[in-house]
Amino acid sequence: MTRQKSEVWEWMKALVIAVLLAAGIRYFLFAPIVVDGLSMMPTLHDQNRMVVSKLSYNIGEPKRFDIVVFHAPEQKDYIKRVIGLPGDHVEYKNDVLYINGEPIEEPYLDGAKTELIDAPLTYDFELEQLWGEKTVPEGHLFVMGDNRRFSKDSRDIGFVPMESVIGKTNVVYWPLSEIRFVD
Template structure:
């Protein structure tokens, strides 16, 4: 009888430890997210399931073109691509990104540019028009969805404070046909 109680107690301990470890991993390190909408197409599709790396930006800084998840106004989490970093001047002219006056390629938009062959993927704008400043403020990021015709992003909601960033999202784990790392 004593042996049975000891085995039961060991099982309970193992389950409790497993739950604590799983909770810690999900809360502090990695979390799943479901892509909601078409703002990141064709890079990400509606209902893609991804892993968000929550710890990466604790040990490194966000980089231009990282795909991030952040808390947006209205209590919703958005997934977008970082286009501008603190201190950057961003503008688009004739469907071309300029960062601090230098033309920057956006190869992840090639498929969309082919689809919209007679139209711009990104309409002309500069920071002064969208955020009321010539440069991105300290501790803020300028983000855009890849599907620029159908994206609620920094052109609409303004810059994103780094404290609102949940993490980097670059691993799709479902559906099976889309499994992989996205850039």
């Protein structure tokens, strides 16, 4: 009888350790997220499942064009692409991104731009027009969806505070036919 109790106790300890380990990994390192909507098309599709690295910005800084997940004002998590970093002046003219006055290529939009015939993918704007700021404030990001015509992003919700950023994502793991790393 003592041996059975000992074996049950060992299994209980192993189970508790496994649950604590899984919870720790999910809370501190990685988490799953589901793409909800079409705002990141064609890069990401509605209902794609991805892995968010929560550790990425604890040991590093966001880079331009990273795909990030953040808590949006609507108590919802958004997936968008980093366009402007702190101190950047962001502007769009004639469907071209300008950062600090320099044109910047966005190769992930090339296919979407060639399919359009009626208007530009991204309408013209400057930060001053949108938010009365010349540059992205310190501790904030300017983010946009790849589906520029149908994305609720920093043009609508404002700058994203770094403390709202959950992490970086670049791995689609579901559906199986779409498993890939994204840029």
